[in-house]
Amino acid sequence: MGQAQSGEQQAPPSHEEVSQQLAVKFAQKCFTSLELCSLKDxxxxxxxxxxHVRYLKEDTIARFLEIPDILGASPVIFQMVSYIGAFPFLHDAPxxxxxxxxxxxxxxxxxRYRRILAKGATDRTKLLFNSLAVYDRKLSKTASQVEKKEQRESERRTDGRTVPNSSVAGFAVDEPGEDEDETPDEDDDELVLAAFASMDYLEAFKQENRHTAHGSMIPADNFRKLIMLLLLIAPLEPQESLAVHAGRLVGDELENLRSTAECILAAFLNVETSPGIRFSRFNSIIPVSLPYLFNGFNSLFERFLFSKNLDFSKHKDEGKSTATPDPKTPLHVPQPLLQDQGSIMNINILSQLSFFLPGSSLFRRLRLLYSGDNDGFSMGSFESKVFNWRAPTILLVRGTRLQEESGPGYHAAGSSAEATFTATLPPRRFPTGSRNDKSDQVTFGAYIGEPWRxxxxxxxxxxxxTLFQLEPMHxxxxxxxxxxxxxxxxxxxxxxxxxGVAFGCPPSGKTTHNRHTSGLMELGPVSLVLDSSFEFGCFTHDFRSRGGAFRNSVVRKFDFxxxxxxxxxxxxxxxxxxxAKVQAERWAWEAREAEARRRINLGTGDIEADRALLEMAGLIGGNRSGGSMG
Known part of the structure; x- marks a missing residue:
């Protein structure tokens, strides 16, 4: 009888039982006892x-998280959390x-899931996509037709030269020949499999919980609203109220927030022709161009882990009332997100940068070293302001597109400075990077981890x-x-x-013989060049070339x-x-050295006195001759 019973297969637990077990495991392993107590409260x-069922509604969550009504993002967030709340049985959502x-x-x-689901669960990209996506077969078919049409247009734009994997300038598309119902290589979500494996239920539920993305896409308008919210919460700290950033939601600030979101959205699709974002684009763009896009959710949702009713910072003595705070004790006032004002950099640009650069080195830690508007557009001023900084730097350059040589209103003569700059570049053979822009303004930049030299x-x-473009497309x-x-x-x-200043181009001493004799600048396959007067610039993306200092774009798979x-x-x-202290000390030392040189009064006739002055200044002595003083 014992053998018969041991041979019987035990029925797998129900969905509800598994979900409860996983919730208990998450609660025990991913939260402290105080955090869990706060969450329950x-x-x-x-x-x-x-x-007899206690639950949270959409407006309750939106009000608690202080999501601004003006963004219209509350329904998007509620859709996300209703989907993720069904984890690991995602097909049961919402x-x-x-x-x-x-x-x-x-x-x-x-x-926090990384603390127990580290194996095979390195990211949550697919889970977040599915939480934002909707299924609409008609819209998916329309999107596929639009992509194929613009694929053909792109090939016609390359002067008769068909470019593999190319697309219409202005947005990304899937690989040529892709079926409209293409799904990821793995139909099973890695996080789901890791969750089942952690409870020894992998085999019991692996086949049952298959979840695909056939025909699903994120509506463009929903993603726009979400991006605006993510820009707003990017600098948010745990327990910090979103009301602190209310000033970013009025007037010109709101318009600037919206325009920044449009630049990011343009990396995923052409909003004028495509109804939504499919998984293949989302999955290829996020890891490379926006790896930290969703980091703001960490602080936003940690608000649930801090209950005002469980404030242990206040203590009461027996028989005594709560002690009143000392009025002399200074209140903690957070530093501004940007300590300096720039003509390019603002809070929204800073948030956009934090989507692909670590925010810990950006918010409240940036200092304006050089500004062409304030310090003059010269390499000498640039050098004096930047070269003493011994930490990473970010270069930002904004400009207006030069007119196409064949475009309307183009004059062959042009300005002499523009003609001189254009003459140093190889003949133009690539179109602009996007053609549906409302303005000709472009913004590029570079992150450099080493000191300049x-x-x-x-x-x-x-x-x-890292090279990057912020406007009109991220x-x-x-x-x-x-x-x-x-x-x-x-x-x-x-x-x-x-x-001049260049990124992705060989130094002048390495210029090839052909370029040197022709007088033309040698542009790298992916490169940014600024001339020595900081009047003109050129960004090149030669998608067909290989071997450059920077990788090709995953957003625009064509030449521009x-x-x-x-x-x-x-x-x-x-x-x-x-x-900043190291830089100030270096500046002070250089100022003292310059003053010492200025005060040396040579030509008095007393050669020995002049020599002594030069030795005191450190200009001669030891192996330095200092030249003739006769």
Whole structure:
């Protein structure tokens, strides 16, 4: 009998039992006892009760998280959490948001799941896509037809030269020949499989919980609203109220927030022709161009873990009333997100940068080192302001596109400065990067992790050097391991053929013989060039070339080039007070040295006295002759 019983297969637990077990595991492993106690108290104070079921409604969550009504993002967030609340049985979504479901939501939205689901669960990209997506066969078919049409138009734009994997300028498309119902390589969500494996239920539920993305897409308008919210919450700290950033939601600030969101949205689709974003685009763009896009959710959803009713910072003595705070004790006033004002950099640009650069080195830690508007557009001023900064820097340049040579209103003569700059570039053969823009304004930038220095035969910049475009389309070009010609700084001299600042181009000392004799600048496959007067710039993306210092775009799989007149140029230093102190000390030392040289009064006739002065200044002595004094 014992053998017969042991041979019987035990029935797998129900969905409800598994969900409860996983919620308990998440609660025990991913939260402290105080956080869990706070979550229960917050849920109790917010939940509605219907037929003995306690749950959270959309407006309750929106009000608690302080999501601004003007953004219209509350329904989008509620759709996300209702889907994630059904984890790991995602096909049962939307879920009623009880306490167990909210534990799932908070664990996943704050990435605390990594503490127990590290194996095979490195990201949540697919889960977030599915939480935002809707299924609409008609819209999906329309999107597929639009993409095929614009694919053909793109091929016609390349002067009769068909470009593999190309697309219409202005937005990304899937690979040519892709079926409209293409799904990811893995139909099963990695997070789901890791959750089942952690409870030894993998085999019991692996086949049952298959979840595909056939025909689903994220509506463009929903994603726009979400991006605006993510820009707003990007600098949010735990327990910080969103009301602190209310000033970003009025007047010009709101319009600037919306325009920044449009630049990011343009990386995923052409909003004028495509109804939504499919998984293949989402999955290829997010890891490269926007890896930290959803980081703001961490602080936003951690609000559930801090209950005002459980404030242990206040203590009461027996028989005594609560002690009143000392009025002399200064209140903590948070530092502004940006300590300096720039013509390009603002809070929304800063938030946009934090989507692909670590926010810990950006918010409240940037200092304006150089501004062309304030310090003059010259390489000498640039050098004096930037070269002493011993921490990473961010270059931002904004300009207006130069008119196409064949475009309307183009005059062959043009300005002499523009003609001189254009003459140094190879003949133009690529179109602009996008053609549906309402303006010709472009903004590019670069992140450099090393201090700036002069270059002749060897460039500088480590593996973390990054080129990017912020406007009119968000795009990121990461450093390649095939080429180290990442950043150069060459002042005008007889030995420098093409002085200026460049990224992705070989230094002047490495220029090939053909380029040197032709007098043309050697542009890298993916490169940004600024001339020595900081009047003009050129960004090149030669998609068909390989071996450049920066990788090709995952957003625009075609050739393009942007030539522009520089309007603003800024360098921002990443760092805090320590880095600023080192720079100030270096500036002070250089000022003392310059003053010492200025005060040396030679030609008095007393050669020994003059020599003593030079030795005191450190200009001669030891192995230095100092030249003839006779």
């Amino acid at each position: 917050v849920f109790k104070s917010l939940a509605d009760n219907e037929q 879920a009623v948001l009880g306490l167990d479901q909210m534990i799932m939501v908070i664990t996943i939205m704050t990435e 002069h270059t002749h035969r060897e460039a500088f910049g480590g593996d973390d050097t 795009d990121v070009f990461q450093a390649s391991s095939l080429n180290t010609d990442r950043a150069t700084f060459s002042k005008p001299s007889a030995a420098t053929a093409h002085p 080039q942007e030539r522009f007149a520089v309007e603003s140029l800024e360098i921002w230093g990443c760092g805090g007070d320590d880095e």
